[in-house]
Amino acid sequence: MKETIEHNKRIAQLTFxxxxxxxxxxxxxxxxxxDELHQVIEWLTxxxxxxxxxxxxxxxxxxxxxxxxxxxxxxxLIKGVICGYRIEEIENPLTKQVxxxxxxxxxxxxxxxxxxxxxTV
Numbered sequence: 001m002k003e004t005i006e007h008n009k010r011i012a013q014l015t016f017x018x019x020x021x022x023x024x025x026x027x028x029x030x031x032x033x034x035d036e037l038h039q040v041i042e043w044l045t046x047x048x049x050x051x052x053x054x055x056x057x058x059x060x061x062x063x064x065x066x067x068x069x070x071x072x073x074x075x076x077l078i079k080g081v082i083c084g085y086r087i088e089e090i091e092n093p094l095t096k097q098v099x100x101x102x103x104x105x106x107x108x109x110x111x112x113x114x115x116x117x118x119x120t121v
Contacts, residue, residue: 003085008092012063017056023105030109040104043118046070066097075100077119082106 027037038049046069047055055065075097079088082103090096107117 003090003092003095008095011092011095011098013061014098015059015061016065017059019062020052020056026105026109030111032108032111036108036114037105039114040108040117041101044069044072044075044101044104046072062098063094066094069097071097072119074119078103 023037024034027033038052041052042048045066055068060068078100080086080103082099085099087096087099087103090099104117108114
């Protein structure tokens, strides 16, 4: 799929609080836990459990979420297709970061081993 300016704006304005319950549903439906989800989010962003809850309470959008994040330097190793987009081909940095998170949640839900999800080198 080809990303558009409108698509990138929509992604930036989505609130983390609105998407987070979908992440929980996805991983729990497949037998994984919120703690494992938090581990994945912390690896990518540096946010611990209380910071994640604070971001949810503040109702921050993804633009603010990733501005505050300390992106893991190994995030560039996240590759593949998510939501019809090949991550390596996404040009907008924020959209790419959101898709990194989507991809990690998807890998967790699919039962990929944690060391592979976290790109342990």
